[in-house]
Amino acid sequence: MASRPTLALTLPQTVVVTGAASGLGYELCRLLLDAGVTTIGVDRAAAVADLSGEADYKHVAGNVSDEETWQAVEAELKKSGTTSLGLVTAAAILDVGTIIETSKEMLARTLDVNVVGTAMAIKALLPRMIDNGGGPIVVVGSVSATFAEQQLAAYSASKAAARALARTVAMDHARQGIRVNVLSPGPMMAGLFKRHLESAADSQKFLATRANRQPGGSILDPKQVALSVAYLLSDQSGAFIGADLMADGGLSTSFDFRTGAEGASID
Secondary structure, eight states, X not given: OOOOOOOOOOXXXXXXXXXXXXXXXXXXXXHHHHTTOEEEEEESSOOOHHHHTOTTEEEEESOTTOHHHHHHHHHHHHHHTOSOEEEEEOOOOOOOBOTTTOOHHHHHHHHIIIIIHHHHHXXXXXXXXXXXXXXXXXXXXXXXXXXXXXXXXXXXXXXXXXXXXXHHHHHHHGGGTEEEEEEEEOSBSSHHHHHHHHTSSSHHHHHHHHHHHSTTSSOBOHHHHHHHHHHHHSGGGTTOSSOEEEESTTGGGOSOOOOSTTSOSOO
């Protein structure tokens, strides 16, 4: 069987990824390392074993909203001397509950990681990226920033704020070669969706119902979403500045995807 044509992506020499110890962040680190990209992971948790064994992987343990964390990242970048740098902010937390059920502490924690942490990451790396002549930044958002989702009041608000931050930074620094874009995943089999799943009264029914809403009939694998992030990191995505790309398997394309189970005339 003849091989299919392929198209290579040109990636930064070094990429900093927050939320590197689980979910999308981990899958992206794995993908970048396999592609030969020096990767610096940032997470409150320790490095995942298979990443820590890689020569091109460095891990900074710390809270993404703390300046000390980013001072440690800068120290790693200074040692490497890289002149080609990208950033992906994938760190996020999710608490399930209505606004009545959301305490001030829960709200503050969500905003601290999802918004302040994103801002601190960009603020820390931008000067070096500008000195390099530019570079890509991918802020991981969510379909929940655009489309309301029940019991995710704090999370949805935080992701909408992160999107607005990213698009403003994109305009402020576009003439300095900085490309900031938002990648907004839908449900994927990673930590945040799994947490939502675990909170359901009937997890199996919840999963089956959510998968049935997807035009493709299944919840996305985070590896698929990681490939979309890699594209936005690449030179080949140069036409995108300040864009918000929905990586949701078609979920947000239609207001009402019908399967036939509801009595519609669909096979």
